[in-house]
Amino acid sequence: MEELITIPLFPLSLVAYPGKPLNLHIFEPRYRQLINDCETEYMRFGIPTFQDGKALTFGTLMKLTEISKVYPDGKMDVKTLGIQPFEVVEYYSILKDKLYPGGEVLFMEHDDLVGRRDLAVEVIELVNELYDLMKVETALVEWDTNFRIFNIADKLGLSQSQELDLLRIQDENERLFLVKKHLQELLPVVRNTEKMRQRVQANGHFKNVIPPKF
Numbered sequence: 001m002e003e004l005i006t007i008p009l010f011p012l013s014l015v016a017y018p019g020k021p022l023n024l025h026i027f028e029p030r031y032r033q034l035i036n037d038c039e040t041e042y043m044r045f046g047i048p049t050f051q052d053g054k055a056l057t058f059g060t061l062m063k064l065t066e067i068s069k070v071y072p073d074g075k076m077d078v079k080t081l082g083i084q085p086f087e088v089v090e091y092y093s094i095l096k097d098k099l100y101p102g103g104e105v106l107f108m109e110h111d112d113l114v115g116r117r118d119l120a121v122e123v124i125e126l127v128n129e130l131y132d133l134m135k136v137e138t139a140l141v142e143w144d145t146n147f148r149i150f151n152i153a154d155k156l157g158l159s160q161s162q163e164l165d166l167l168r169i170q171d172e173n174e175r176l177f178l179v180k181k182h183l184q185e186l187l188p189v190v191r192n193t194e195k196m197r198q199r200v201q202a203n204g205h206f207k208n209v210i211p212p213k214f
Contacts (some may be wrong), residue, residue: 004104007061008034008043008095009088011050015163016060017150018082018110022047023068026076030099035078037098038064046105048088051160057088058164061107082150085110085167108170114145115172123176126183127152133190149175157186 010031016022026032037043048059066079086105095102114120124141131138141152153166156179169175 002106004089004106006095006102006104007086008037008045008098009048009059009091009101009103010034010045010062011048011101013050013160014047015049015154015160015167016047016062016080016082017153017167018060018084019112019148020082020150020153021065022062022080022082024078024080026078029074030101032074032076033098034100035064035067035076039067044083046086046088046103048091048103049160049164056164058085058167059088059105060085060167084108108168110170111172112148113172114147115149115176117143119173119176119180120147120149123149123180123183126180126187127156130157130183130187130190133187133194148172149179153179156182158182 026035034045038045044061044063046059046061049056061083062080063083064078065081067076068079069077085108087108088103088105090104092102094100121143124143124147127141130136131140136155138155141147149166149172153163158166158179162178162182166175166178169178
């Protein structure tokens with residue numbers, strides 16, 4: 001039987017990913033205590049995804065990398081990094097004598113291997129087309145040996161359920177296939193929306209129309 005590990009938990013309405021930095025603004029006293037404990041005791045904590053009023057059963061172990069700013073009232077800006085996905089087996093609203101929640105978790109297998117280059121390049125082309133159509137002001141995505149789909153997963157228009165599906169997949173190629181399928185379904189909708197936008201903007205303008213010859 002796999003070993004259960006008890007860790008602090010910080011439920012959020014987002015999906016954190018392994019290898020992906022995540023900046024947080026900490027304002028609640030219980031989570032300020034959590035961050036202080038992470039700094040002084042070199043602890044790590046988990047972010048289980050919070051959806052529909054409850055913490056779900058999957059999340060990502062996080063490492064505190066920097067406390068960027070502490071405000072006079074104790075609030076903080078911190079930088080964290082995703083480490084490993086986990087499944088929550090038991091959730092505690094308060095962990096022992098702390099203010100913050102915790103839980104018993106099972107860490108999931110997770111590979112950090114590069115995916116197939118041809119598949120990754122195909123996905124990147126779809127991503128860049130999406131960004132172009134939506135006029136997103138961001139640098140174009142390029143392939144290199146450090147490319148992992150987790151690094152841009154929050155910028156692909158995935159639903160939260162799809163993001164959780166992505167987190168649970170252990171193989172990079174399977175993750176790339178999921179994103180490819182999503183983009184192939186999304187892009188026709190975005191293309192049609194862009195055409196409609198152009199038609200709406202054209203209404204009221206003088207048109208240089210050449211009539212047909214009969």
